[in-house]
Amino acid sequence: MSDKKFELTDLSSGKKSLLPVRSGTIGPDVLDIASINKDHGVFTFDPGFGVTAATESKITYIDGDAGVLLHRGYPVEQLAEKSSFMEVAYLLLNGDLPKQEQLAEFTSSIRRHTMINESLLRFTNGFHHNAHPMAMVSAVVASMSAFYHDSMDINNPRHREIFAHRIIAKLPTIAAAAHKHSLGQPFVYPRNDLDYCSNMLHMFFSVPCEEYVVDPVAAQALDLLFILHADHEQNASTSTVRLAGSTGANPYAAISAGVAALWGPAHGGANEAVLAMLEQIGTVENIPKYLAMAKDKSSHFRLMGFGHRVYKNFDPRAKIIRTACHKVLQKLGRTDNPLFELALRLEEIALQDEYFIQRKLYPNVDFYSGVIYSALGIPRSMFTVMFAIARTVGWVAHWQEMISDPAMRIGRPRQLYTGCPARDYTSVDNR
Ligand code: CMC
Numbered sequence: 001m002s003d004k005k006f007e008l009t010d011l012s013s014g015k016k017s018l019l020p021v022r023s024g025t026i027g028p029d030v031l032d033i034a035s036i037n038k039d040h041g042v043f044t045f046d047p048g049f050g051v052t053a054a055t056e057s058k059i060t061y062i063d064g065d066a067g068v069l070l071h072r073g074y075p076v077e078q079l080a081e082k083s084s085f086m087e088v089a090y091l092l093l094n095g096d097l098p099k100q101e102q103l104a105e106f107t108s109s110i111r112r113h114t115m116i117n118e119s120l121l122r123f124t125n126g127f128h129h130n131a132h133p134m135a136m137v138s139a140v141v142a143s144m145s146a147f148y149h150d151s152m153d154i155n156n157p158r159h160r161e162i163f164a165h166r167i168i169a170k171l172p173t174i175a176a177a178a179h180k181h182s183l184g185q186p187f188v189y190p191r192n193d194l195d196y197c198s199n200m201l202h203m204f205f206s207v208p209c210e211e212y213v214v215d216p217v218a219a220q221a222l223d224l225l226f227i228l229h230a231d232h233e234q235n236a237s238t239s240t241v242r243l244a245g246s247t248g249a250n251p252y253a254a255i256s257a258g259v260a261a262l263w264g265p266a267h268g269g270a271n272e273a274v275l276a277m278l279e280q281i282g283t284v285e286n287i288p289k290y291l292a293m294a295k296d297k298s299s300h301f302r303l304m305g306f307g308h309r310v311y312k313n314f315d316p317r318a319k320i321i322r323t324a325c326h327k328v329l330q331k332l333g334r335t336d337n338p339l340f341e342l343a344l345r346l347e348e349i350a351l352q353d354e355y356f357i358q359r360k361l362y363p364n365v366d367f368y369s370g371v372i373y374s375a376l377g378i379p380r381s382m383f384t385v386m387f388a389i390a391r392t393v394g395w396v397a398h399w400q401e402m403i404s405d406p407a408m409r410i411g412r413p414r415q416l417y418t419g420c421p422a423r424d425y426t427s428v429d430n431r
Helices: 036-040 076-082 085-094 100-111 118-125 133-147 157-183 196-205 216-229 236-245 251-262 270-281 284-295 316-331 338-351 354-358 366-375 380-403
Strands: 005-009 016-022 060-063 068-071
Touching (some): 068 076, 076 216, 076 316, 118 133, 133 380, 157 251, 157 380, 196 216, 236 251, 270 338, 270 380, 338 366, 366 380
16 A cells, blocks of 8 residues: 555535555556445446456556566566467466476476367367357357366365366367367367477367478467467456456356457457458558548448557557568568568558557557468468467466455446436336
8 A cells, every 4th residue: 555645525515535545566556446435425437447457466567658568577578589388378377487397397287188078079069160269169168167167166276276277278179179170170189299389280280191290480480479468467358257257157167258258359359350351451552441441430440450458559569479470471481471561551551640640559469460370371260269279378367366365356346327217117008
């Protein structure tokens, strides 16, 4: 608690109260308004949670004005350059970078949980071949609560740890099952001799009739994208996981709720929407027409992959991915990539436009990620699933932090009621 205090005065009654201020380790202070209902009989009104901290957290820090993103204090740029997805997962879950033997133990535990129950596979087969993979993944993850309900005591730290390892390990297997189902190809079982991303690529792209060798360039590119998507503090899907989990619900059900929230185009679904938009724009000559549409409030068209609730500067993840696009396309021998060229021009033109400058709209993490996923052969409908695989780590870290906090309470927002005041029921023949 800081020494600072704010005074709240009800001008109609003259009643005053002091509001304490809480300081984090970095970032703006927050006003503790817990007492205002008791003191003044009012609630606060903040639709969209624009200025409301719903929780205290030690996991991730964002300074949106400066374009800074830290995981457990480490800048995302350093993690992207020097770390691996498994190491970042350990860091987010446990608070510190692992020592050699801790990393080996963690990685080995994840590898040993990659298989899914055969009955879960049959669930996937029940979907129509053109079902969206996010619908399949969300449903299959929710159904895991039926498989691990009795053995899942959320108050038992060991149970929570097993849950964490299981869900992180099985998400790529579930995603690959959805992908193979949509192709009509046989499911490929996980290979525990491969690292996390190589195993995922193997399950996605190998077929029983010929040998498939994972391209290390592809595995490395995927690992980078997974690091960049692993967590992003209290975003919509993470807040969904927390809210669902705060009821004491089975955590697989809470993660499934997170997958569903991620799917929307304003959130993780933007990566799929960006590629669709670039294909729709087609050529550089059409950019002005689409920019005009994005600025026209009656068109409902937004520049997908642009803008962010928190970043009013470059999204640091977008910068890293743009640089990675150049390198990955070059290493894969795909330098002639018209969609990437179009995305670069679109960014350049939008960033010189007064509308985007005034509103501080910059490319976000989803603007360039689809270019890399496409170059790796991942179909557009699977882009948001890739995001979900990586973000599962963040969801689990936040769920763990919430459940292990003795002060945890059920999440229960209040409202400003603007409906009909109380009135008496009239029977149907008198209406
Ligand atoms: N294209 C055109 N105008 C935009 C855009 C855009 N992409 N984003 C925001 N604006 C305008 C908006 O119309 C508003 O204008 P005005 O002040 O004239 O009414 C102003 O900028 C502020 O926008 P907002 O909707 O109040 O901002 P928000 O914080 O509520 O929304 C956002 C943030 C990310 C949902 C929004 O910028 C957006 O829809 N972007 C496109 C979708 C997207 O790329 N989403 C991925 C987000 S990053 C990854 C993730 O979270 O998963």
